[in-house]
Amino acid sequence: MLPDKNFWTEQEDWAIKGNYPQLTAGEISKLLPSRSKAAIQQRICQLGVQVEQWACKHSADKDFFTQPNRLNCYWAGLIAADGCVKQSHNSKTKTLSISLIASDGYLLQQLTSDCAYTGSVSIQNRGSRKPSKILDREIKSSSSASLQISCCQEWFEDLEKHWNIIPRKSLTLKPPRNLNLECSLAYIKGFFDGDGCAHLRKDGNLTFFFMAPLNACSGLRMYVMK
Structure with missing residues (x-):
């Protein structure tokens, strides 16, 4: 039986405090097989265990989002759609x-190359898991690729300044x-x-659909109509 994801035992906290930062979050997850690397990283923050050292373990171009250009605007658009600031x-x-x-x-992978990020993309294979059910409807899970970057705190001021990307933006995202x-x-x-x-x-017409908050969609329409 898996533990409550919101409840951490004293033994689990001890395993984190006693081993980090000598061991990485990924290595600690091998000591705590019921906890994912991402969960352990979050718990490190909650415990206040060498937070800044964890944040600076990797490096990237801190000026990547300083001035809008065609490259970083593309990535800002992807982040606005599928990314989040935690x-x-x-x-x-x-x-x-x-x-x-x-x-x-x-x-x-291309983003890590463009912004010179030294970390890696995580691939989670969910193909072997049993499909879950919501309201008696079967929901099939699929493998995912994820990326987490916390080494460039300068990015978050720039992302907000130029593209209105902030924490908890799902329902409040505004256009750049x-x-x-x-x-x-x-x-x-x-x-x-x-x-x-x-x-x-x-009839041969091509239609584009965007899934986004109303404010963001209005902004996209404004740019398309230019």
């Missing part, structure tokens, strides 16, 4: 988290600020790759 209640450290289906993992046409189209392309789809109708 922050622990008792820590100032923020984490950029992006999760995609495994077949789109190449996008995250003051982007030129080239950057606007790059942002839309990234957003489409994250939360968009295209449908070719029988």
Whole structure:
């Protein structure tokens, strides 16, 4: 029986405090097989155990989002669609988290290359798990690719300043600020790759769909109509 994900035993906390940072979160997860690497990283923040050292374990280009350009606007669009900014209640450290289906993992690999991130993309294989049920309907799970970056705290000020990307943005996301046409189209392309789809109708017309809060969709429409 798996433990309550919100309840950590004294033995589990001791395993974290006694081994981190000598062991990485991934290595500690091998000592606590019922806990994932991501869960242990979150618990490290909650316990306040060398939070800054964990945040700075890897490196990336801290100026990557400083000034909007075609490349970072594309990635900002993808983050706006499929990423999130996480922050622990008792820590100032923020984490950029992006999760995609495994077949789109190449996008995250490209992001790590573009921003010179020294960490790696995590692939979780869920194909062997039994399908779950919601309201008696079977929901099939699939493998996923995820990326978590917390080594560049400068990014989060820039993401908010230029693209309105903030913690808990799911229902409040607003369009970017003051982007030129080239950057606007790059942002839309990234957003489409994250939360968009295209449908070719029988009459030959191509329709694009975006899943986003109303404010964000209104902003996308404004850029498309330019």
